[in-house]
Amino acid sequence: MKKEYILYLFLFTCIFLFPFLLYSIIVVMPNSTWHGFGVDSSERIYVGKYDEIICYKDGERLSSFSIPKYKNYYFTVQDDDTICVCNTTDIDIYNLSGDLIDTHEENTSMYTTLQWKKSTQTPNGDTYRVKNILGFRTILKNEQKIVYQTPIHEFVLFLLTIISVIAVIGLSILMCILYIPRKI
Numbered sequence: 001m002k003k004e005y006i007l008y009l010f011l012f013t014c015i016f017l018f019p020f021l022l023y024s025i026i027v028v029m030p031n032s033t034w035h036g037f038g039v040d041s042s043e044r045i046y047v048g049k050y051d052e053i054i055c056y057k058d059g060e061r062l063s064s065f066s067i068p069k070y071k072n073y074y075f076t077v078q079d080d081d082t083i084c085v086c087n088t089t090d091i092d093i094y095n096l097s098g099d100l101i102d103t104h105e106e107n108t109s110m111y112t113t114l115q116w117k118k119s120t121q122t123p124n125g126d127t128y129r130v131k132n133i134l135g136f137r138t139i140l141k142n143e144q145k146i147v148y149q150t151p152i153h154e155f156v157l158f159l160l161t162i163i164s165v166i167a168v169i170g171l172s173i174l175m176c177i178l179y180i181p182r183k184i
Contacts, residue, residue: 009171021164036114037139037148038077039128040096045139045148046083048075053083053098056148065098074114079123086110134159 035048045056053075054064067073067085075085082101083094088111093102119129128147131138136155139148 018168021161021168034132034137036074036076036117037120037128037130038075038083039120039122039126040077040081041079041123043122043126043141043147044096045128046075046077047139047148048073053085053094055096059148063097065094074111074117076114076117076120084110086114 033050035050035053037048038046040046043057044062047054047056048067051068052064052066055062073085073087075083077096078084081096083096085092085094090103090105091110092100094100119127121127127142129140129143131140135150135158137148137150138146141147
């Protein structure tokens with residue numbers, strides 16, 4: 001009797017969670033990827049997500065531009081208000097509007113440096129630092145003021161995806177343990 005309830009729970013979970021998992025893998029997970037951040041001289045925040053760089057000012061989205069060439073990139077905003085986008089072999093320079101200014105191929109260590117970048121300093125001396133707690137990112141100005149944080153709906157969908165994956169894996173393991181015949 002107990003095994004039947006677990007079987008029904010497994011079927012219910014698979015029927016209702018599987019479409020959500022597919023949606024999450026196709027839509028939610030790419031949008032929750034993080035490719036760095038930067039700050040320009042006007043103190044606008046630039047956040048790299050999936051294949052675009054999004055510009056924010058005072059918590060509001062101002063604009064964005066696509067990075068068509070890469071899916072796996074990191075970037076920084078340089079002191080001359082240009083955006084340096086790189087992967088392991090290429091470096092592209094964009095203006096703040098997203099127009100490509102320069103490109104060159106070279107094997108660069110800048111990718112690794114930008115991948116682990118957690119803070120940046122503007123020419124006027126302000127420090128911006130990113131904090132990450134389970135995918136919920138917050139950018140702080142001078143360790144006091146929150147200037148950007150992951151939208152709540154993105155974070156909730158991200159957490160639901162992780163919980164759903166764990167639930168399906170856990171129930172699958174439980175099904176294997178309960179229903180695989182054992183030889184004595």
